[in-house]
Amino acid sequence: LSGVAIFAFTLLVEHLQASVRKSTLTARRLGQYVLLQEIGEGANGMVYRARHALLRRPVAIKLLSPDLTNETSAARFEHEVQMTSQLTHPNTVAIYDYGRTPEGLFYYAMEYLSGINLDQLVRQFGPQSPSRVIHVLRQVCGSLAEAHRIGLIHRDIKPANIVLTRRGGLCDVVKVLDFGLVTARHARGPDKQAKAIVGTPHFISPEAVRNPDEVDARSDLYSLGAVGFWLLTGQTLFDSERVEDLLTQQVKFMPALPSQRLGRPLTPDLEEIIMRCLAKNSEERPPSAQDLDQFLACCADCGSWAAPEAEKWWDANMAGIEAMPPPAMAEKTLIIER
Structure with missing residues (x-):
């Protein structure tokens, strides 16, 4: 009693x-x-x-x-x-x-970030131009490169965690959010969360599902490749809405080429980089965020989306949206303890 x-x-x-x-x-x-x-x-x-x-x-x-x-x-x-x-x-x-x-x-x-996240961007404005996708992905690479350099892995890179905003008079400035699931590669002692399946099913890397202990910087690059796929096509890598099916597909199946999902040609260099990020074997992905940034810098469309294009787009599209609170996140982060 x-x-x-x-x-x-x-x-x-x-x-x-x-x-x-x-x-x-x-x-x-x-x-x-x-x-x-x-x-x-x-x-x-x-x-x-x-x-x-x-x-x-x-x-x-x-x-x-x-x-x-x-x-x-x-x-x-x-x-x-x-x-x-x-x-x-x-x-x-x-x-x-x-x-x-x-x-x-x-x-x-x-x-405080006024603006629009990449989930909202595609849902409201559709697939983005290759030049703008390169512009966005390179900025995310910069954020990730610093985190990886000090041994931190984000583990939940997805469109809803990447915001486009205005800063210092510039438009289309990227801000990476929500490091709440970050893990340190060299952390001492047991880390229960590091052994859990952590991420968002449409953007999670194969190794995060198969063996969470193997997650490293290249896992973030897989997720960033899935973000690039989303920006280019307006679609996720796989169509299923069942978590179990999505996790299986992330581990076992390669997605269709972005150009096939989009239904029209894309520049081969960018498409090749996106598919390289999405390799099931992390050894076949770009070695680091800095390397991925350099690969993107060499694309034919790099530099075609610059400050004048960004400002013109924001003036035409963002006046009303910036004043509105962002809607609820479309897809929740998954944590499955093992």
Whole structure:
């Protein structure tokens, strides 16, 4: 009886703590930040558009869901912000602050990105030109190269985690988001999540499914190849919506050529690079993000999409969209513990 009573008391305490944390959100104030609008929700928390009360600077606040706050989730949340804060590349989202309210609500502040992610881009505007695809992929390579250089693997590169925004008067500036599943190649001690199947089924690498211990920098390049395929064709590598089928296809089958899925020719050099990224054997992919960037730089269409073309496109298409909050992510990230 005493054990049951203790368990019930523990549940009551956790419920009361969650209620207090929720009341903090209702007050629309989080430390020195004023919460303005919820703009996204993931598996373990929410993202708000906010502003710094004194600086008046717009920020995005990611916070751990009050209902999911426990020792394990808090440690994972802290891991995310610690990993991301090590990265300073201009194409990686910048972290400004990290904190915990007196009520126990964990949050971090990052730069607010108006614009459009690559999932939205293709759904609203269709397949993109090879020159623009090259322009976007090269910027992602820059972000990944820095992460890989210090031993961090993203593990969830996908269209919804890559945003196009304006920065410093330039359009089509890429920002890579959501390093929450990042793993360190040289981490000490057991890493339970590193042994799990982690990623988004339409963009996950074969080795992440087959043997998660084999995941390395080239796994991110496979996912980036799948992003390039999405941008060029408006379609994912495989059509199935069943998770089990998708994981099997990622491991065992090669997708059709992008030109075949699109129904019209594409420049052979870019198509060859995309298919090389999608090799089932990681040894056959580009060795590194820097190498992939150089391969893309040698494509015939590289440089055809530059600042004037980007600005013209944004002026014609983005005036209304930038003011709207982004919709919910189309496909959720998968974590299967082993």
